[in-house]
Amino acid sequence: MMRTRQWAIVLGIYIVAGLVGAVALWWLTHALTPIFRPLKGANLWAAVGGSVAFWIGLMALLHRMPASVKKRVAVVVTFVSGLFYVLEFYLPKKSGIFFWRTHHTNPFSPMLDTVGVATLVITGFTLLLATFNLCLVHGKNIAARRTGYYNSVAFYLAFFAMATFGLWQNHAPTSKLFASKVTVAQVYGYLFNSTYVPLGSTLFSVLAFYMATAAFRAFRVRTAEAGFMMVAAFICMMGQVPLGMWLTHTLPLHGPLSHLRMESMANWVLGVFSMAGLRAVTFGIFVGALAMSLRIWLNLERGAFFEQEL
Amino acid sequence: MKLDWQFWSRRLIWLALAIATAVFLLVKVHARMYVSRPALDLYRAVEAVPPDKIIVISCNWEMGTYGENGPQTEALIRQCLKLGKRFAIFGWTWPPGPMLGQQIAERLQRPYHRRYGRDWVNWGFNTGGSPMIRGWAKNIPGTIKEDIFHKPIMSYPVMKGVNTARDVGLIIDITPSNTLITWIEFVYGIYRTPIGYACTGVMAPEAFPYYDAHQIVGVLKGLAGAAEYEQLLGYRGDALKRMPAQSSAHALIIALIVLGNVIYLRARRRGQAPGARLTTT
Numbered sequence A: 001m002m003r004t005r006q007w008a009i010v011l012g013i014y015i016v017a018g019l020v021g022a023v024a025l026w027w028l029t030h031a032l033t034p035i036f037r038p039l040k041g042a043n044l045w046a047a048v049g050g051s052v053a054f055w056i057g058l059m060a061l062l063h064r065m066p067a068s069v070k071k072r073v074a075v076v077v078t079f080v081s082g083l084f085y086v087l088e089f090y091l092p093k094k095s096g097i098f099f100w101r102t103h104h105t106n107p108f109s110p111m112l113d114t115v116g117v118a119t120l121v122i123t124g125f126t127l128l129l130a131t132f133n134l135c136l137v138h139g140k141n142i143a144a145r146r147t148g149y150y151n152s153v154a155f156y157l158a159f160f161a162m163a164t165f166g167l168w169q170n171h172a173p174t175s176k177l178f179a180s181k182v183t184v185a186q187v188y189g190y191l192f193n194s195t196y197v198p199l200g201s202t203l204f205s206v207l208a209f210y211m212a213t214a215a216f217r218a219f220r221v222r223t224a225e226a227g228f229m230m231v232a233a234f235i236c237m238m239g240q241v242p243l244g245m246w247l248t249h250t251l252p253l254h255g256p257l258s259h260l261r262m263e264s265m266a267n268w269v270l271g272v273f274s275m276a277g278l279r280a281v282t283f284g285i286f287v288g289a290l291a292m293s294l295r296i297w298l299n300l301e302r303g304a305f306f307e308q309e310l
Numbered sequence B: 001m002k003l004d005w006q007f008w009s010r011r012l013i014w015l016a017l018a019i020a021t022a023v024f025l026l027v028k029v030h031a032r033m034y035v036s037r038p039a040l041d042l043y044r045a046v047e048a049v050p051p052d053k054i055i056v057i058s059c060n061w062e063m064g065t066y067g068e069n070g071p072q073t074e075a076l077i078r079q080c081l082k083l084g085k086r087f088a089i090f091g092w093t094w095p096p097g098p099m100l101g102q103q104i105a106e107r108l109q110r111p112y113h114r115r116y117g118r119d120w121v122n123w124g125f126n127t128g129g130s131p132m133i134r135g136w137a138k139n140i141p142g143t144i145k146e147d148i149f150h151k152p153i154m155s156y157p158v159m160k161g162v163n164t165a166r167d168v169g170l171i172i173d174i175t176p177s178n179t180l181i182t183w184i185e186f187v188y189g190i191y192r193t194p195i196g197y198a199c200t201g202v203m204a205p206e207a208f209p210y211y212d213a214h215q216i217v218g219v220l221k222g223l224a225g226a227a228e229y230e231q232l233l234g235y236r237g238d239a240l241k242r243m244p245a246q247s248s249a250h251a252l253i254i255a256l257i258v259l260g261n262v263i264y265l266r267a268r269r270r271g272q273a274p275g276a277r278l279t280t281t
Helices: A002-036 A041-064 A067-090 A109-143 A149-171 A184-218 A224-239 A242-247 A256-260 A262-297 B005-026 B037-047 B063-083 B097-112 B129-138 B140-144 B180-191 B201-212 B222-233 B238-269
Strands: B054-059 B087-091 B120-125 B168-175 B195-199 B218-221
Touching (some): A109 B129, A184 B097, A224 A242, A242 A262, A242 B238, A262 B201, B054 B097, B063 B097, B063 B168, B063 B222, B195 B201, B218 B222
Parallel strands (some): B087 B120, B168 B195
16 A cells, blocks of 8 residues: 555656656757757857856766766656657647647657757767766876786877878868878778778778687587577578579479479578577567666666666 | 587587588579568558659668568569669668678679669668658758768659658668667658668568558568569569578578477486476576
8 A cells, every 4th residue: 555655645746747847858958949940150159168167067067066966867768868768759749738839749859859969969978978988998008008908008099190190181181291292081091901800800800710610619509499490590591592502403393393492491480480589589689678768767776887876 | 528518509500501502602502482461562662652752761770680670671672773773872770780781782783784872862861760850851961961972862863752751652671670660650640751671581570560550561571582583573683582591591500499398308208307407508
């Protein structure tokens, strides 16, 4: 009885908060929409300077706040942000409930672009934060001369080379490098195609070698299930390559015997057994994701990052 | 001196795999693929895009999966250029994707007498994930704004009449990541824009439930899918050239699994089964 009452109170708080949040959100996004219009010249720099000053001030203020206040701010921001997308997505495009609108349209839909731009800005901040963090970690490695610090030196060299030529070629791609005939875009192209591309490919291709040793050392047919898995793996691996197709190429392309062709069997395994299993797994994942999203949105989640009660 | 079998077996396997793939990359072997239904459906979906609509080639991949996604992108761009279908390169998960797509399109456009801006455009990379895609579907010029050369996208003739996801005839997501669900949820689900999927081999099984439900029009499964597409287009590209190497690598891995089990069974019969050990380094 007590628990039911508690849940009713929590639900009531969320309904009231949702209504207040919806009105506040609608007002806020309407008020902020002019900020996201393109600016030029002095207005642009004034806006950039003002934004930087405002955010530094806000961050400094938050920094001085006690942990409980910071958490409350995070909870409110998460709830209001999630609320916007819920209201925009679930409320109808046109309805009589929007009686104050000229065409009775969903008042949140026109703000989708503005909120999208805000999301882009926040993502930009997170990228900057990640870069700063990476530089800090590697900087500490070099300063303390930790084991393998030369890897951190390599990081700095690669980071600054790519960043310098990337930004330079973005700004002036045809400018010449130190009075030579080589353009900045060519240098960047060389760094990208001859360093970045092969390094990335090499890193991924190393997986194939580990997979081969793992297949030899770990794949043991101890049970009937493992036996089925091995048969399925054989059919799928062979059904995707010309060698496997060649093994059954004497069978006709049409008719009942065509189902015994390697590629037909591989497609059957993928399209029947594998698909049924994946449907079940995907369904489970998304039900879990829905529950998890609701828990985070409504601040019910506990555990890593959420362990302390407010 | 006792031979460290654990140490040397790993090195021998790596060497065998390197030789098995390298030999078939160097020696020219004519590989023939049987085109699967999902690849054929994607091919037909590209053909069926009306001239008043644009195709979006979503290059959500980077160098790590160049071996599979590179030939897929090349085959799809080649088909668009060949048929005169206007297309836009776009990326939102891996920053180098649109640049790699640009290199492929620039290389291929000349024989077909196509030109940047008139027949195709590159929208570049956009951050923001799913919320950005929602905004994009509703207002393409408002979300993308500029191409990779910092010019307004609507200043190009290829962008004529392209404003929302309804003006897109087909979106082909080329990716090793699980980005397909975002396209299905926020674009196909709302605007019914057809979605095609070209993924790495390991991601292919995940696409089949959506393909079976007709939420995506076709699937290219890794390098094999790209090879099937090359066969449909009637040219021998990187994918068909690499298929013999992939065949030998697959055969070697199957042989290793069998060999590993034979050793295991013999050891068990002698009463000294070592059990599976997952240490592979």
